[in-house]
Amino acid sequence: HMRGFSLCDGKKTCYVNIDVPDREDLLNELNYCLQHRGSFQKLIMHNAPFDLKVLHKEGCTEVTSQIFCTQTAAHLINENIPNDLKYLAQHILKVSDTLTYAQAERYGYNSPEFIEYATNDAIWTWQLHEYFNRVLYQQKLDKLFYEVEMPFQFVLMDLAINGVQIDDVEIDRLDKIVSKDILDMEFKLRDLAGIKYQTQGNLFIEEMEVLSGTNMRSSQQLVDIIQNRLGLVIEEKTDTGNPSVGKATLLRLKGQHDFIDLLRKYKTATKLSQGFLKPFPGFYDADGRVRGSVNNCIARTGRLSMSKPNNQQLPKLNKEYPIDFRATIIAPEGRSLIVSDYGGQELRVLTQITKDKGLIDAFQNDKDIHLETTNKSFDLGIPDECLYSRHPDHEKIKKENKADRDKTKNCVVFPIIYGTTAYGVSQNLAVSEEVAQGYIDDFLDLYPGVREGIERCSAYLKTHKYVYTLSGRRRRLYDLTPKAYRQAFNFLIQGYSADMIRLAATNVRNAGLAHPEWDMKIVLIVHDEIVVEVNDEYIEEAKAAVKEGMETAVQMCVPLVTEIGVGKKYSEAK
DNA sequence: GGCTGCGAGACTCG
DNA sequence: TCACGAGTCTCGCAGCC
Incomplete structure (x- = not known):
């Protein structure tokens, strides 16, 4: 229940109490302003998805103004410090005395103390915008902020409103x-x-x-x-x-x-x-x-x-104790879940970052990277042409070497993007450190662009104490321990992947808005996966739109592919 | 004797 | 010292009333 709202335009500040007889009129007025572009040049909020959700509940479902979330800005500018309004007011605006909501509430909703609390909220948010907006441009974060993060705030609002249906x-x-x-x-x-x-x-x-x-x-x-x-x-x-x-x-x-x-x-x-x-x-x-809370910052x-x-x-089905928890996440009557995830997202992003020729060839021509690495490390003697999925013998060879291939995939290839050491690999595979180092070298010799990429990242971190992704997102690491170098390289992959899913989800949302009859709702985002709920009559259209939205989220040197499933239950659709 | 807070340890996911 | 990023649960202990 919304009790009131406060506004600040840099010159004047007000608190509007809407717990009054003409509540409806006041909300209609607010709704009109939100719907008509130009009433607010820019709508500045701290934790925009929360405010948007509250407005949505009160019938203000359409916001056409440009929006600016000061919490998101704070997180992009410094991901290492807290980003709640009170902390930022104290540390950036140097405000000394701050009341908590509970304290203000005790004075009563019409008290000067409560009104001061409410208006401070708006004043601080305004002042933070003045400062952050400048810094976003200085640190070249403006494109990421305005083109990726702000459109995505509406997806976050949807997630908060929708939640998932439980059986x-x-x-x-x-x-x-x-x-x-x-x-x-x-x-x-x-x-x-x-x-x-x-x-x-x-x-x-x-x-x-x-x-x-x-x-x-x-x-x-x-x-x-x-x-x-x-x-x-x-x-x-x-x-x-x-x-x-x-x-x-x-x-x-x-x-x-x-x-x-x-x-x-x-x-x-x-x-x-x-x-x-x-x-x-x-x-x-x-x-x-x-409705779990979704944290963007x-x-x-x-x-x-x-x-x-x-x-x-949420637990996946475990073969040794097969209780299907994911079957309790369902679609309501007459609707279905569409679950779509990126296939090999992290390795594709690694390819985009390093532009390694071998990896590019592998993704463009469906070559089996894990089998290729296994082939080299374990001297399997598989002819190069058999490593491509189009080769008639590929499936057979892949099956014959499944154990070694799985070991390579889980103990060598993936750990490399986490920055693991020879020691770590040796522990996982129960081999000597020398042998483990051999496996790592085999991979990096096969795809030398990766080694160069890691070295480039490390050199940049050493000089600048931060690194940035293809989307411009930064990670600041001041203490240059060996761990920091691993975190930096992993961030290039993980951070860009996170922005890909933001763009993808925004595309999916827009496709849904263009077709209200589908009644398509985004209900979950799990890192490289988007789950939507849709009316049964429009499953095929929605599937195509989700696939399109995800695969066109960014342009890369290798194709982006999605694996997509439909079902009445989460576990059926995966 | 019971309540609360906190670190350790374990487990869930990508 | 040794593999990235999260959140949540229970145990067992310390400190408090």
Whole structure:
């Protein structure tokens, strides 16, 4: 419920209380100004998606003015400092005394204190714009800001309004299955470890409890059980040097004791239960949708993040414990989900950055980069022509060498874009550091442009203490540790990818606006993936529009391809 | 004895 | 010291009333 709004034009400031009998008239007046370009030359807001969402709720659905989000500007200009209005007012505008909303509210909505709080909001936002707008041009961030970020604010507004539809009955069904499985495993794990326990049933027999001093969710207690009761050796260490009972340890100990194997399943089940099935109902809105908050100004690389809940980390189907959580994200009756993601986005961006001839050839002619790297590192002797997907033997050879190819892909090629070292690769592949360095060199010899690209990035960082992406986004790294050089190169890829998805989502939104009959809604963005909801009669048209919007988001030296699926459930459409 | 805050550790995703 | 970017949950301890 909007109580009022404040405005500032640099000369005058006002607070408009709309909790009055002629509320409707005031909102109509505001709506008229927002709809007619020229009433506001520029609409300046701090956290524009929030304000746009509130206006939208009040019926102000069309904003034709140019917009300026001071929070986004602050993030582009310095991604390393907080960007809430209060912090910026204190540190950039040097304002000393600031009230919080809760403090102002206590004085009452008609008090001078509350009105001062409200008008300060507008004054500070105005003043920040004056300063940031200049800096955006000085740092050559204006194009990114006005052409990528500001149009994208409306997508962020849509995401905040839309949310995703949840199948609450299915959540409930899965929750019951998983809860029962967990309880069964609680007993079996104790039996396997030789731990005595008692059971206690309350009124409902299925809600039996295990009474014993041990907690299978405690890492400390698991270390004790595995070492002292099972007599197994834990070699892996946590960051602080303690024995680790994480994935790597359990994978290595797999098959050595039934307890270990069941524990792996137990961990998957408890994560599913405690991380998703139990907390999700707490996020349902009255219409059965979940609206997590989408953060445009948190990740230093320019990526989006989500919280409460984080819909970017919904579990995928796990073969060893197949509970399909993503099947609980659905489309309403008469509608479907379209899920579209970029194929090999990061490697394509790497190609665009480095202009490496081998990578360009690979993407232009469908050559299998992972197989080519595997071929070189493992001396497979595959003829060059068989590395192209058009060759009749390619599929067969790819299958025959699947294990090595997967290893290369996950342990050599991807880690290189994270900047991994020979040590890291050697740990992953359980080989010596020399052998690992050999693999890295093989890749960089195959695609020498990548080595040059990394060196160019490092040299630039060393001189300037920042680097910038193809879209002009900057990352400032003042402490030039080895980690900073890895972050810098990874940022070139991750940061540009993030701006690609912004442009793509804006294209998709515009396509939807041009065809209101489709009723196409963007409901989720997951880094390289866009999920939309659309009326069933227009699936084909919408699919074509999503594909077009994503594939034409930017021009690159290699084609941009999308993988696209349709379904009634999120998991069906992927 | 119970509440709150915080770091460690583990796990989810791209 | 060793692989980039996020968010969230539980445990176990410290400090407080």
